[in-house]
Amino acid sequence: CRTGTLAAGLVLLIVGSIGLVAYDPVLRWQVLQHIALRNGTMAYSQFISPKVPVRIQFYAFDLQNPIEVINGDRPFVVQRGPFTYAEVRRKEDVSYDELRDWLTYKQNRTYLFLRNESVADDSWRFTTANLPLVTILNSLRFMPQALQRFASAALAAFPNETLFPRLSVRDVAFGYHDKLLRLAHEVIPGMVYTDFIGVLAGLNNTYDGVYTISAGLRDPQHLGEIQAFNGSRSLHFWSSELANLVIGSDGSLAPPFLNKSALLPAFISDICRSLYGVFDSEVDAAGGLLRLWRFTGPDRLLANASENPDNAGYCTPAGNCLPAGLFNLTECKRLDGLHIPVVASLPHFLLAAPEIQASVRGLYPDDRAHRTYVDIEPLSGAVLQLYKRLQINLQLDAGPAYAAFAPNLRSQFYPMLWINESAVVDVDTASQLRDLLLTPQLVAKIAIGVAMGLGSLVTTVATFLLLLQRRRNAKTTQADSSPTSGAVENVVNGVGVSVGGDGSVNCAVTEAGSEVQDSDAAVRDVGEGDRTGLLAQEEPVATA
Secondary structure, eight states, X not given: OHHHHHHHHHHHHHHHHHHHHHHHHHHHHHHHHHHSOSTTSHHHHHHHSOOSOEEEEEEEXXXXXXXXXXXXXXXXXXXXXXXXXXXEEEEEEEEEETTTTEEEEEEEEEEEEOGGGSSSOTTOEEEOOOHHHHHHHHHXXXXXHHHHHHHHHHHHTSTTOOSSOEEEXXXXXXXXXXXXXXXXXXXXXXXXXXXXXXXXXXXXXXXXXXXXXXXXXXXXXXXTOEEEETTBSBOSSSSSHHHHBOOSBXXXXXXSSOOTTOOEEEEEGGGTEEEEEEEEEEEEETTTTEEEEEEEOOGGGGSOTTTOGGGGGGSSSTTOOOOTTOEEOTTTSEETTEEOOEEEESGGGTTOOHHHHTTSBTOOOOHHHHSOEEEEETTTTEEEEEEEEEEEEEEEOOSGGGTXXXXXXXXXXXXXXXXXXXXXXXXXXXXHHIIIIIHHHHHHHXXXXXXXXXXXXXXXXXXXXXXXXXHHHHHHHHHHTXXXXXXXXXXXXXXXXXXXXXXXXXXXXXXXXXXXXXXXHHHHHSOHHHHHHHHHHSOOOOOO
């Protein structure tokens, strides 16, 4: 029975050891079956039509002192919002190149206003900078000063044209038809083809480009990596080859089996450049159903070019670098032949140079509320939560072009609004992912641990019992083969006298008339008085 128990323990140990060795390869195989972008997998379904709800929120900066700003004072703004829209994404015109394991698609984005998640209707108006006017004035800067003043005066004569009008959130965000641009189209049709302008003008129910990415069937570590954007691996906006490279995924995919030292590159079409994220912390999602890894952009991404030479390539034109915390989008955001002087930053000028933060009153940068974060399930690489934050500013350059509108205006980066694009995993999606990948992993770990632990315990106990039994058997054998300890036997006149080890005396009668050869010696060994004493203590002995 004990031998059988020992054998069972050894079997459990062997099974546990095999499971321990096979665990990682089997786990990797199982994960890869679900994350590759092929028809029928959970990852493909989520990729084509994301189930995680996406929201885009606009926070408008309402200017409180437009007259004072025109006369040279600092802007004082009050944040209003959020104004929330549902962002519906879907991949269209999807094709798969089996030879290269590439997936090509276009991504459509549609925005639907959600009044119940907003502070007011998106028709609410606020005082902000005049985007089309500033765009035209910016283009005048390259003309002779006399011509700049003439053009500025002509624009000022245009009815109701002001540097700081009141516009609706919807118009500023998604665009509106502007009468000044309509006039510009009539005057210079070769440069201005449209009168429609806005921060996200032309991006509602449209595509941001054509993506070609790795499907991850052959090399999962390159899953989602962009191989081409609009047919090319590079852009033409920036002043260096490195800055123009399209690197990373589109931000919605990450490679599996992440480690915390990983750098996660992503190409963001909204700002025409690639960024990368580094590990920040671990966070719970969906009420604790999942434990995710949070990645964020490091501070050096927005450092001045003198502090981070990699940023020199984003100075446009070359050598024209902005202060820390600002990112020039003038080349990226164009209105036909005109450059819109848009400068991006983090909300409330977070991480911007001190002089930039001090140039506007009413801003309160917060490291947690205003950074960009991506939350990833590290085993599968699934991007389950996103908080992409971006502030849109207009560069206002004091000079002759502004003479008719604001002769005392100080040069500044004026904040118009900031955007929070977020996606938070819902309980159903989190449960589905947990049941598909994480629960089997947990069960396998528990089974291996139980097998190893129980096998070790059973083997140890069985071995101990076997050793104990052997020891007992050895003692029994030794006792059977040894004489009685301490016994001394003498025979006196036919009476056997034995003295035990405990001092007790036993007597027995030998056969009648038997002669004991050494009786005399025995009597001599025991003195006469001692013999009489011994016999007196014994019971009477019957004679034959």
